[in-house]
Amino acid sequence: MKYKTIREGQQGLVTNHLGESLVVAGPCRLFLYRERIRMLNRITASQLQYLMIRHKDGEVEHRPGPCELFINPLEHETVKAIDMISLDANQMLVVYNQKEGNIQRRIVQGPILFAPTAHEWLHEFKWHGSDPNNKARMIPGKDVFNKLRVVPQHFYYNVNEVRTKDDVTLRVKLMIFYELRDVETMLVQTHDPIADFVNAVCSDVIAFAATITYEKLLKQTSVLSKLSTYSQLMRRSKHIGFEVTKVVYRGYHAAESLQTMHDKAIQARTELRLNTDLEEMRQKCEQMKLSKEVDRVEKQQQKQEAEAQHKHALERTNASTQRQCAEILHRAQLEKEALWDQARLDAAKGAKHADLEYLKGLKDLGVDLTRYLVRKQSRNAVDEEVEISAEQ
Missing domain, CATH: 3.30.479.30 (Band 7 domain)
Incomplete structure (x- = not known):
C-alpha cells in the first residue's frame, strides 16, 4: 500500500491485481492497494509534424500537429512524430489513396506542407x-x-x-x-x-x-x-x-594507340599550319613593303609632276603678266603720243585762230591786210636769213 501523486500534465496507467487497467490523468493523488502504476510517455507534434499512431488492432491513424498524445501500451503499438513533407513550387508528389477497395491517384503540387492520411501512401x-x-x-x-x-x-x-x-x-x-x-x-x-x-x-x-x-x-x-x-x-x-x-x-x-597517332597527326598538322601561317605572314609583309614602295614612288612622281606643273604655271603667269604690262605701257605710250599730237594740233589751231582773229581785228581797223601780210612775210624771210647767217 502506498500513495502516488500524478502531477498536472501527466497521465498514469493503474493496473490492479486482476489485470484491469485504468488511465488516470493528473493532477491527483492515488492510494494504491494491490495496484501498480505506470507513468505514460508523452509525445508531441509541432505544426510542421504529424503523429503516426499504430493501434493494437492494426489500425493506423495520422493526427496532424500541433497535438500531443500519451502513449498507452494497451492501445498503441507505436507512436511517432513525423515531419510533414515540404514541397517547393517546382516539386510535386504522386499520392495514392484506397477508398472502398478502389485505388485512386492524385498529384500534389507545391508549395505546400503535406501530411498524408492513414489511407494514403506516396509513389516511390x-x-x-x-x-x-x-x-x-x-x-x-x-x-x-x-x-x-x-x-x-x-x-x-x-x-x-x-x-x-x-x-x-x-x-x-x-x-x-x-x-x-x-x-x-x-x-x-x-x-x-x-x-x-x-x-x-x-x-x-x-x-x-x-x-x-x-x-x-x-x-x-x-x-x-x-x-x-x-x-x-x-x-x-x-x-x-x-x-x-x-x-x-x-x-x-x-584507344590510347589511336589517340597517340591522332595527337601526332594533330601536332604535325598544327606545325604545318603554323609554318604556313608564318610564310603567309612573311609574304604579306614583303607584299606590303613592295606595295608601300610602289606607293611611295608614285607619290614622289606625283609630287615632281605637281612641282613641274606649278613651275610651268608660274612661268606662264609671269609671262602673261609681263605681256600684259608691256601692252599696258605700249597703250599708255600711244595714248601719251596721241595726247601730245592732239595738244600740238590744238595749239596750232589756237595759234591760227588767234592769227585769224588778229587779222580780223586789223581788217576791222581798216588795215590793208595784203600789204601787211606781204611785209610780214618779207620780214620773216629776213629774220630767217639773219638766223641762218648767225648760225654759220
Missing part, C-alpha cells in the same frame, strides 16, 4: 542515377525519391563502344538537358525515364557513327550537338511525357 521513384565516382556513368536504381522535380534538369553520359564505319571504337561524351511536361503520361508510359533517355541516345549515336569514318566524325562533331541527330531520343522523350531541350557534345575518347 527509383531511377538511374549518376555514379558518385564517375558522373558520366549511370547506376540502375541509384536515385530513390518521392519528390518529383518539374524544373529543367540535366545529366552527363558517355556512350561507350561507338564504332565508326572504318571500325574505330570511340567513347562519345554527352550532356542531356530535359524537362518533365506531363506527369500522368510519365507514370503510365515508363518507370525509369533516365534509362529510356540513355538507351535512346545510345541508339542515335551508334547509328550516326556507323555511317561515317573516323576522320569525317571528327570533322562533323558539331552535328552531335543538334537535336535533329537524336530522332529516337526525341520520339521516346515525347512518348513518356518529357521534352529534351538540348544535347551538348562534350568530346570523345579513343
Whole structure:
C-alpha cells in the first residue's frame, strides 16, 4: 500500500491485481492497494509534424500537429512524430489513396506542407542515377525519391563502344538537358525515364557513327550537338511525357594507340599550319613593303609632276603678266603720243585762230591786210636769213 501523486500534465496507467487497467490523468493523488502504476510517455507534434499512431488492432491513424498524445501500451503499438513533407513550387508528389477497395491517384503540387492520411501512401521513384565516382556513368536504381522535380534538369553520359564505319571504337561524351511536361503520361508510359533517355541516345549515336569514318566524325562533331541527330531520343522523350531541350557534345575518347597517332597527326598538322601561317605572314609583309614602295614612288612622281606643273604655271603667269604690262605701257605710250599730237594740233589751231582773229581785228581797223601780210612775210624771210647767217 502506498500513495502516488500524478502531477498536472501527466497521465498514469493503474493496473490492479486482476489485470484491469485504468488511465488516470493528473493532477491527483492515488492510494494504491494491490495496484501498480505506470507513468505514460508523452509525445508531441509541432505544426510542421504529424503523429503516426499504430493501434493494437492494426489500425493506423495520422493526427496532424500541433497535438500531443500519451502513449498507452494497451492501445498503441507505436507512436511517432513525423515531419510533414515540404514541397517547393517546382516539386510535386504522386499520392495514392484506397477508398472502398478502389485505388485512386492524385498529384500534389507545391508549395505546400503535406501530411498524408492513414489511407494514403506516396509513389516511390527509383531511377538511374549518376555514379558518385564517375558522373558520366549511370547506376540502375541509384536515385530513390518521392519528390518529383518539374524544373529543367540535366545529366552527363558517355556512350561507350561507338564504332565508326572504318571500325574505330570511340567513347562519345554527352550532356542531356530535359524537362518533365506531363506527369500522368510519365507514370503510365515508363518507370525509369533516365534509362529510356540513355538507351535512346545510345541508339542515335551508334547509328550516326556507323555511317561515317573516323576522320569525317571528327570533322562533323558539331552535328552531335543538334537535336535533329537524336530522332529516337526525341520520339521516346515525347512518348513518356518529357521534352529534351538540348544535347551538348562534350568530346570523345579513343584507344590510347589511336589517340597517340591522332595527337601526332594533330601536332604535325598544327606545325604545318603554323609554318604556313608564318610564310603567309612573311609574304604579306614583303607584299606590303613592295606595295608601300610602289606607293611611295608614285607619290614622289606625283609630287615632281605637281612641282613641274606649278613651275610651268608660274612661268606662264609671269609671262602673261609681263605681256600684259608691256601692252599696258605700249597703250599708255600711244595714248601719251596721241595726247601730245592732239595738244600740238590744238595749239596750232589756237595759234591760227588767234592769227585769224588778229587779222580780223586789223581788217576791222581798216588795215590793208595784203600789204601787211606781204611785209610780214618779207620780214620773216629776213629774220630767217639773219638766223641762218648767225648760225654759220
